[in-house]
Amino acid sequence: MRIILFLTTLLSLPFGELIVHSGDWPQWRGPYSNGHVTKGDSLPSKLDNSPRILWRILTGPGHSAPITQGNLLAVSEEQGDNEVLRLLDKRTGLEMWKKPYGQTYADDGFGAGPRCAPLFDDDRIYMQTCRGKLSCLKVKDGSILWEVDYQKKFKVKWIKNKSQNEAAASRRGYSGTPLIDGDHLICQVGGEPGTGVVCFDKLTGEVIWKSQDDLASFASPLITIISGKRQFVTLTTEKILSVDVENGELLWSQPVPTRYFRNVVTPVAANNSVITASHSEGMLCIGGSGSNGKAKQKWKDANLKINLATPVVVGSNLYTFAEKDRFICVDTATGKLNWEERGFGKFYASTLTDGKRMLVLGQMGELVLLSIDPVKYEELDRMQVCGKTWSFPAYSNGQLFVRDQNNLQCIQLTDN
Secondary structure, eight states: OHHHHHHHHHHTSOOOOOOOOTTOBOSTTTTTTSSBOOTTOOOOSSOOSSOEEEEEEEOOSOOOOOEEETTEEEEEEEETTEEEEEEEETTTOOEEEEEEEEEOOOOTTTOSSOOSOOEEETTEEEEEOTTOEEEEEETTTOOEEEEEEHHHHSOOOOOSOTTSSOSTTTTTOOOOOOEEETTEEEEEOOOSTTOSEEEEETTTOOEEEEEOOOOBOSOOOEEEEETTEEEEEEEBSSEEEEEETTTOOEEEEEEOOOGGGOOOOOOEEOSSEEEEEETTTEEEEEEEOTTSSOEEEEEEETTOOOSSOOOEEETTEEEEEETTTEEEEEETTTOOEEEEEEOSOSSOEEEEEOSSEEEEEETTSEEEEEEOOSSSOOEEEEEEOSSSOOSOOEEETTEEEEEOSSEEEEEEOSOO
């Protein structure tokens, strides 16, 4: 049974080609962009009474997630009129360099500052601003290797009326982080017809292919294998769609309409399927059929609504913070609700796992340690670690890197 569980979990992992080393958390939701820690890393079996803070630094506004690579940590924030990327020594929090990479965007509802997480790729790091400027920087010194402005190059219509779906990433700016696929960087752009998804040469910024007409949502994408074909799956403002990573050919799509055109949740892979959810449509599963990359809806539950939080999948079950103050466990094959537990806040929580336990960081900064159990809710511990946060933490070698509205801090959770 342990072997079956391991293989099932392995098959649920996205199949991007980002090079990952032990302890790295180089992109949104970790080394495999699915909330799982690297092989060999593990979550604690209990939490301390108070956090063991190794270092803490002040940060500017922003909800962008921190990322790590080796002894480096990157975080983006607002400073003055710019989105700024800072590279830190992960061990001490000391700044190595900082680089403005684009104009900031004020959002009265959710606050100012960057939303997109940085993306490490060996000696390069990629950033995408709220306004849709994509940059490739040198990790060594922050110098810009290439950049693309979506508004100029792809005629992205910028936000004019925030109550209407008339612009890419309407109302809140770009929030989804692109993905590395071998020599390519694939992004949800949403500009002029044919630029819904754009694939760039990651070294030069040259456009490799363009596909679809859909506007960009706030969700980050996924690369996975369905029906024998590797594909780029993303939520747009009104649907979930999949394109072939080689040429951008549309493989399948499914409507996911929402109020205010704000799809947010990153799709997750689960056994030849992908599962996504919204605050108005609930949760749905698109499953593979045949060997040509095609897929169709397997199940849907309108009661399993999620506002912002992205689930994690372990084995054949999905775990996530859901609407109405609930943390839930769902059978990925059937959509059956295994259990629910209340008391997790009303808006957002970040969930990460090592396959045995989960850490859930609520929006008010309380960290909850849970056992993986599809039969019942089993809480192991709780600890207050930071202030209010909508930023996904990074986890590396037993250390949690947590960002709230004022600080970034390194917390030691295990004795590794």
